[in-house]
Structure formats: C-alpha cells, structure tokens
Amino acid sequence: MNYEEPLFFTVMQYAEAAERDVVDMVSGNPDWGAPDGVGEGLHDYAETGGEAFQYPPSDGLRELRERIATRRGVDTERVVVTNGGAMANTLGMARALERRSGDEVLLTDPVYPYYPGKAEMLDGTTRFVPVDEEGALDPADVRAAASDETACIVVNTPNNPTGRVYREETLRELAAVAEAHDALLVSDEVYDHFDFTGEFTSALAIDSEHVVVTNSFSKTYAITGFRVGYAILPKRDAPAARTRNMLTNVATSRPAQAAVLHALKTTDADYHEANRERLRERVDSFTAALDEAGAEYSTPEGAFYVLAKFPDYPGTMANVKRLVDEAGVAGMPGEAFGDARSEWLRFALVTPRVDAAAERLAEFF
Template sequence: MPVAPHITEAMASSSFIRRMFEEGILLKSRFGADQVYDFSIGNPDLEPPEKVALMLKEMGASPQKGCHGYMPNAGYPETRSAMAAKVSAEQGVALDHSRIVMGVGAAGAMNAVLKAVLSPGDEVLVSAPFFPEYAHYARNHGGNLRTVPSKDDFSLDVGAIEAAISSRTAALIINSPNNPTGKIYTRTDIEGLAAALKRSKERTGRSVILIADEPYREVVYDGREVAPVFPSWPDSVIVSSFAKNLSLPGERIGYAAVNPASPDAQGLTDAIIFCTRVLGFVNAPATFQRIVAQCWNEKVDYSSYLKRRNLLTGILDEAGIEYSLPEGAFYLFCRVPERQATSGDSGNDGAFCEHLKGKRILAVPGKGFGKPGWFRLAYCVSEKSITLSREAFKSARMEW
C-alpha cells in the first residue's frame, strides 16, 4: 500500500465536512436542490465585487508582457505594500511591505508560518472549538495541536491557556471571528492573553508566537470590532485571505503579516518567504495578487449574512434548538437537544447530524471542532433554502 499509514488515518478522521458536502450533492440529485438544506460548508454565496470582474477583463485584454512569470517569492512589491496599508489600519501599528508575505490563501500562509516556527515535537495551542484543519497543519510540520477548552460563552479561557503553555509550546492560534462559533475576542481578552504570554515567557524561557487567523475579519455584525493583536504581543503574525470578505475562496489568495515589533521580525519574515517557496507554493497566484492590490478595500455589503443569521435563529427558536449567537462570520454553533426518546445517545452530535440528514438538513457534528454535543450550521446559503428548512428543523427536533 503506497499511502503512509498516518495519512490514511488522518483522512479517515478528518473528512467529515467534505463527506457531508458530497452527500449533499447526492441528496440534491435525488430530491432536487430546493429540497435539501445544505448548511455543511462555508463557501460564501455573495459574488465578488464588480471591480474584480472588470480587472480580469482588462488584464485579459492588456498587451502587457511578462505578467505570468515568476516573481520574488514574497509576492509583488505593490501587492505587499497594499497589504501593509491594510494591516497597518487594522492593527493600528505602522508596517511596510517588508513585513508581508503573500500566501496561497490563509491556509497556505498558515502552513508557511507553522513550518517556519515549528521544530519536531513542538506544540501548537488552540482554543476549542476550532477550525479542524489546524490539527493537520501542525502535523504537516512535525508539531502537535493541543486544545484548550474555551469558556462557556466561547471566549478565550486565558487561565487555562496559560496553564497549558510549556517549554514545548511554539505557537498559539487564535481565530476571531471564530469558525465555528462566530465569537469575536475583545481588546480586554487580547490584552489578558498577552499578559499571560509574557508571564509564560518568564516561566519557560520561550516566547510563544501568537498567530491570529483572520479570514473573517470584515464579516462582523452590529459594528463589532475585531481587536488587534500587534499592539499587545510583539511575537505575533496575522494570517488572512480574501476567501470570505471578497468571496474568492477558489482563487487561493492570502497573506501573512509579521509584527514589526517582533525582536526578529526580519528573520521570521525571511523564514516564511523561504517556507512559502519550499512548500512548493513558490509564490501566491500572480493574477489575484494584482487584483487584491486594488480591490482589498472594495465596499461589500455583508448585511445579507446578518439577515440570514436572524432568519435561521428564528427558525431554531421555533424548533427549540439552542445556539450561541454569532458576532461575526457565517456559522451558527448549536447545542444538540436533549433527547426525548430514550435511545441512549442523547447529546451525540454524530447521531443528531444523521437524524438531521434524514430530514435533508446537512450539518456538521461538533466533535471534529473539538466540541462534542454541538453541531455547526453554515448559513452562507440562500434565504429561500433557510426559509424552506423551517418544517424540517421542527420535525427533526420533535422526533429526536
């Protein structure tokens, strides 16, 4: 068998979101797309801003030569400068293009950062529930993901994180707004976390790199602020992309930004550039580097996500299913209801998602996010589909 056993094992335990997505395609071909309520995957359904299509047209028609060639591994200088302006505004800390490395989506950028900082056996901490791919990303580079439960309201449990830090801890990943909970961490949370990282550094002699994974930064409700991390902790890196805010997930365009206050900011940036190259990415896609250099601050109306959040929470309220109200992103994290029938699998998120599937509702069990007893609904789907799911949720709840 040519496949390495650890890959076979990882594949078996990790493909649950994709499996749901693929089962959805089958169900839709059997019952019709309208009759399947597919909340399985976070594929934004807003179209990218018009300027993206206009630029593509212009670029296609342009006689300019050499625009498909190799470039510096970190990306085009003008794109890096545009990202530096973006990150400076978001973080309230001035940085220039030299601290930016363009990446193949947030996922590619995260892998380059982890490869740059992990030694074999190192730990990467994350607050659970979390984006399940992080476990694979850490393992890709010889690290182990260690999870720390969040507080009941899904905010960071700073005390528990501090207690989990040891001399093996290389990095801590935070993700705000969070997938799967929609939680946004406040300035007080981040400042408290930075104080804990400072104490940990004194205790272990090692500085933990804080990686803020921010692809949902712009998708926030009720004017919420996504707190910056650069002013609070020097050893920090932002990882982000244009997958969710500009609806470009398939174009694989993102970046890593290194805090200029990091004691070895140049060394860390150079290492991320090198890792982008040797991971085989070489550089982020050229065409979309040009596009995001000009479109990164296009105005996008995210109010339809808020509308859909409210529509879906109304339906869940009616059905009697509890959830944590998202402050950003487009996921609803819901508690598996108490079972009325006495089948013994009360609170079992896998069984409940199977039960929902029987009603043609596709949801993802919480176990894979590190939170059994819960399930995730991605509501970046049509209003019509959400509205049509009402009776299915009600009967699923009643028959559980």
C-alpha cells in the same frame, strides 16, 4: 482527535449524492458574489500578456503587499502573500515550531479542525484549552496550559465555529503568554470583515515580536476559489517564512493577485456593510426557527456560523447524514470541532436558502 478523514468533504459528498433536495450549510462559501472590482481586475489582467503572465515574486506582487501593509499599518517586508489563508496559517505555525526546541501547539476547544491537522503534519503536538459556554477564551487558562514546550498558540477571531469575537485585552494577554515562553501567537483573522459587535481588534494592535496575523480575501470578497491570503510576521521571522513559502508554494496565482489588488482599490465599505446586514438577518431568521425546534444555539458575534444543540440529537456524523436524508439540510457534526461541542451541529449561513433550511429543521425536530 483524528483528522485523517476530511469530514467537510465527507459531508458535502454525502449531501451531493442524496436522492432529495438538500440545503448545503456545510462549508463557508459566501453566496453573495464578489465586488465588481474582482472581475474588472481579471479583465484588465487578461489584456496584459507577455511578462505579466510569468512567475510573480514568491512573496507576492509588490503593489499588493504594499497596499496590504498600508491598510494594516506594518512594514511591507513583513507581508507574505500566500495561497489562501490556509497557507498563511501553515507558514505561521511552521515558523513557530522551527524556531523553538518545543513542539507544542496550544489550540482552543472547539477548534477549526485544520489547525490541529496542520500541527500534526508539521510534527507538532497539540494541547487544547476549552472555551466557556459563550465561546470566550480565558487567557488565564492558556497561561496555565503553556509551558517551556509551547512553541505556538493559535486563535481565530471572529471564531469558527463559535462566532466569538475576542476583545483586545484577551489578545494582549495571549501575546504576553507567548512572550513569556518565547512562542508565537498566530491570530487567524479571516473573518475580520464579518464582525457584528464593532469591537473586533486585530492582534496587530499589540506591539510584540511574538505575534503573527493571518488573513485571506476568500471570505472578504467571496472568492474562495481564488486562493489569495497573507501572513504578517515579525521582522525577524519574515525571511524564513518567505523561504518556506517559495519552497512549498513557489508563488500565488498572479491573475488572482491582480484581481484582488484592483478590488482593494475600488471596493468601498458599503459592500462589506451590506454583507454584514444580510448575515444579521439570516442569523435572526435561523435562530427563530431553532427556538421553535427547542434547540440551544450560539448567537454569533462575528463570522457566519451557528452552533445548535437539539434535544436527544448529538452532533455525530451518523446524525448529520440522517438530517440530510430526512430533513434535507446538511450541516457539520460538532464532533469534527473537538470534544467541547460534540453534542452540537454547526450550520454555515452562506446560502440564500437559510429560511428554507430553518423551516425544515423546525419541522424535523
């Protein structure tokens, strides 16, 4: 796999330059708006001034870390607030690689492409474990792939792009594989509020010194531009991660942290349930159109992506561009996510124009 070219931006730029109307289903930017607490928190912060406008603690505002820790049932000292979930994943993977002589990172196929990109950036080597046709990951396959060179196992649940929610037993077995090889399991749970099964389990449920959990408020509160995420690391690894965060990032935006903190205090469960219901309806309408188009497709258990395979239309960049030009729909090529779904296309259902996109695809195919 080659990750030197940022394919997400390539497709978005191509769609923006199109001479026709295009429904953007490329990136996971939620369209439903943030809860009121985010804006209220920003307004309140704007009135503080002075010292409150200076550097925050490098590992995050203490009150925000405490609230995250309480919600997640962990010690506050294990929490590092980061510049989005991307930085949280970088911290977890970097810590795994620097604490071991091995340099191997085990990843799923298909995979969110930034994971292997980060592994390569950190001088790691990548090895891929295919999932099954439904997106399920068999821990036995991970165990067979792991070796003394394995420093890190990275998983994402609910999963991008497959929509699969990994069950507790799967995560427990993956943690056992990490323990057997003195590696770290990095579980990216950024879509945890978009579980449609009711069976999502955080890897934090596993009592292990070999588990790192990463998350972000970008999707949870529809604030991808705020860049507030966090990593929860084992106690032995948190100090090193805090140091790396300081050296590479200095600190995360103070006003953004203040807004998130206020939202955590004021946002109730109804906000999240309304978003899940919105997505359930979009999945139903979009997959109905895929049925009409004669496509195979994934029905997500979580997150907000659908993979689709159209007859005689492989998921190449050339075909993505043709879809933009001729159908007015922009998705992602399956080849961007690895070999296992290279024949497929991925669509993000975070647009109010899902029905329009569905109609265009049904007509095109």
